[in-house]
Amino acid sequence: MGRTRTATEDLLARIEQTWLRRDLGQRLLVLSHPEARLASDWGMVSDPGEAELALLPLLQAMPDLSLMTEDLFPADGGVAARFLLSGRHDGEGPMGVPTGQAVWFRAGAAALLTGGRVAAAFVVQDQAALLAQIGIDACDYARHLVGDLPPAGPPDLELALPGGAAGQWGQVWGEIVQSLLTDGPATIDAQYDPACLLDAPGGIRAHGRRDVADHWVQLRAAFPSARLRVLQAIGREDRLMPPRASVLWRLEGRHDGWGAFGEPTGATVHVTGLSQAEFGPDGVRRDVVLYDPLAIWAQIHRHTGLGD
Template sequence: MRRQDTADDSYPAFLREVAETLWTRRRLDAGLRELCHPQLLHRQALAMGYGPEALRADALELLATLPDLAAHTEDVMHCGGVRTGSLGAQRLLLQGTHAGGGVFGAASGKRLRFRMMSEVYAKDRRISEIWAVRDTGAILRQLGCDGPDWARQRARLPVGGDGPFRPALDQPGPYTGGGNGSQWGMAFAALLERIMAAGFSEIPAQYDPAARMAYPGGVLAEGPAGAERFWFALRAALPDARFVIHHRIGAETRLMPPRAALRWSLTGRHLGWGAFGAPTGAEVHVMGLSHAEFGPDGLRREWTLYDEAAVWMQIHGGVALPDAAAPMPEVMAAQ
């Protein structure tokens, strides 16, 4: 008879420690090698990377331009166990001063706030797979940069590798799970599947009238109308794209509301007007991560993130921008 695995209740603390090691203590040498498997798969929306070196390069790029960067873990939800390893969905709020030149241009001295969301799989305290999305759009908006133009220039860099993450670049890893069987994860997954199947009437039915949402670009929204604007614009831009939920976690934790975390993707052609301006026909892959909290009146808080810059790179990489680029929404600092 197969022995039942035991949940690793210390895994959220481990991921908080990883964030401290990487972003606060900046232990990018031996500390990073101790935490990461040599064959780490680092699926970051802007690029596919391998080994601890990929995670180090990503951190160095950000720390060079934001030398006082501080990261705070807002939440961690996890599944799995001691025997098979655990996967945690982590949400970070990062703050720093744009005091160094680098990937975001010359230092401006502006204070920046943005989020990063990730799913991290580890066994025996060695990380072997990461799916990560950084809110590059929020950084660019706060710096007054044009997102599509920045993405086009980055796509033309000679050190850009194979470009943004997409299925053709993916490699199989040790984690093959789909999450846990919590009703909250299943409910959140079912809600997004209905929304992305054009069932937008589900939003006023399932969202709390006073719901608060945080979306890409540091944009904050309130109530069902705010959620509808975001999801409608995304689906309208990619009307025939295939929506897939790859992983779901539900959590009921003492002193916390019921919560859920999803990893999803949207893959297809940019055929419609919506979140990304005039249709271009470009093939696009969107890696998305969503967290939610639930209350007596439905979904009360939502955090959804995809990297707008990674999408713009796929749409406009190496080609001239169309005359009618999508206007960038008014930035609102992450809260």
């Protein structure tokens, strides 16, 4: 016999059904609070119609796109969740001629809930993974998206988001994430299982401490003077599951170093990330990090004047 779903799990199940039915505008209206704010590094929308419009390029390119919940982290009055989206690139749209390729990518959200509805959320998508699977370079594609960026950086919803460190695992993971972006290799040697697994933006998968450390070192190297803020940390323990935790964080500063985003340009950049971990007896066993390389490249291109 299956267990009874919580109210949060029921809401996420209804979100999954929203994707399947495709009448997004009306159903987002039902799932969202009347004054809901949905934010990302691309700006903020406060109307279900705007949210539906933002999703149209994806739905045009992948008419059968579906969404599944990979994990969720309830907090007092809110939730952090990670989703897996999959479909086939069968449609015409901004992603070019259909390839027929089966594709997948991840998205995540940290949300405030009111009366079983979404009142505010910060959403992170890894569409760079999708582009890689159909042979499109994320850096080049982002040149077409510069005009979609907000003029003054991403909106900040930290005051609206619940969840200081809920339980010890939220606090532990929050401290590890801060250390990853200041002293990655030493932190990983001390806190990660030798056989750790990293799922990173662009559909990248890394195994073992050295490869996992390389990802974090390259990210930090691109923004060496940027300031890191942890916006939300939530921990969770469940029967038959490893301890898990979720952290929403933001890097704010300049693209002033050689790293994951090439030659330094001095561009002012905001990077919002969602890092979720599973723990074992020897430390972090799995690290799933989401941030949006397209938004980062678009901010760099805006600064250099190389956007379309």
